[in-house]
Amino acid sequence: MASRTIENYLKQLWLEQQDTRGKYVPMGKLAALVGVTAGTATTMVKAIADSGLAKYAPRAGVRLTRAGEQLALHVLRRHRLLELFLVEILGIDWSDAHAEAEELEHVISETVLARIDLLLGHPSVDPHGDPIPSSAGKLEAPKLCSLAELHTGNTTIIARIVDQSSEFLRFAQSSGLVPKAQVVIEHTNPQAGAISARPDGKEPVMLSMVAAAKFLVRPCAATRGKRRNK
Amino acid sequence: MASRTIENYLKQLWLEQQDTRGKYVPMGKLAALVGVTAGTATTMVKAIADSGLAKYAPRAGVRLTRAGEQLALHVLRRHRLLELFLVEILGIDWSDAHAEAEELEHVISETVLARIDLLLGHPSVDPHGDPIPSSAGKLEAPKLCSLAELHTGNTTIIARIVDQSSEFLRFAQSSGLVPKAQVVIEHTNPQAGAISARPDGKEPVMLSMVAAAKFLVRPCAATRGKRRNK
């Protein structure tokens, strides 16, 4: 039904409009994400809006309708199941899986996807810890906090990495900062804007606050000063 | 490099020009194989010829150059490895594998293909018994004879089925006429143009000569009347 081009627009739009209730995604942002010029994005978005998958507000931006979100979630499901499949079954490097899945997500049939899902045991997260939408288009989003929010001495487990670039993922892997790894916060230095985290059985790693924020963890250790339950 | 459209033209061209030394594939034939009108095929073929992948002779037809053949063989390799992968690893029905591979063959990367090849143990034939070209673009084509050439009482093993349509493949599977199956020729009736073949442990199957010719077998039993070595 939707072309591969449109599927890409929808997916990027979905990812971008998360955690922004009612806010519109600006055209420049979308264009950059999809990798086209702003003019191209404007034209495509108008076509997408005409087919009822998004609402377009000139000079303000664009936002998916319910139908658009559902379609986007199906693309996202294909993408994330494929990523896990590439890593788990074929042994592809997790830093390359994203780029590979970016192509495959548009040509895989429902039948093949169902077999992959079965083979993987109906998984709930992809290799980066990103949740996999159900075949019905439901997505459970557990609220996680990040490494940047923890304090010296805290111990936690990495649940998710929110940067798909292969450079960052290669760095994360070589440091041992991968999903399911246990890490201890050795030092925090708010003034310098950096922390030191030590993955279990590995060397401590220095992380800027920006980098630390890309690692989502569980359980979210209680913050030092203010505890909810006294 | 080559678009998915051109890859399809090249692959069909290669399949069609096999066993025809120097003969040109007529446009109408190619158009039917690719599923476009004759005019479209003419236009595309001229473009393909301009890029050096084929030689086009107006009103006569088209033939791949060496470069075109090499590219076609790489597409064919992807196609056949994917078919086997879909059947062996994902458990897709072999009658559907062809159609699935038809799409995937254009988006799979060299890296992923290499992992699939490894996982399958560098196979030499696909689920239909079709030989898989090497990564260097070499193809060994063993000469086989067909069920239609055998005689009453002959026993042989099915090596290859030369019809990709899912209806025919479903019939073949339900009859037990699949690659590696042993079959005995129970009756031949040249006048009626039909034979009766019995797969090991199955019911005998009636086959027209046209249908029988689609099953290639090995070993090729010596023909009854004239033996090469007396």
Add this chain to the structure above:
DNA sequence: TTTTATATTTTGAGTAATCAAAGTATTATT
């Protein structure tokens, strides 16, 4: 409030692939 900078939209044009229908060449039939 006028001017300037930034973001967005519009316009005009191009590429890749396709079809329907009209035109042309090549065979086959009479």
Add this chain to the structure above:
DNA sequence: AATAATACTTTGATTACTCAAAATATAAAA
């Protein structure tokens, strides 16, 4: 040899996607 049938090519138009550059609206600065 003239005619009819067939195969092939050409023409003109369409769809989907894209970009560069000009035009316009909005927000920021002076």
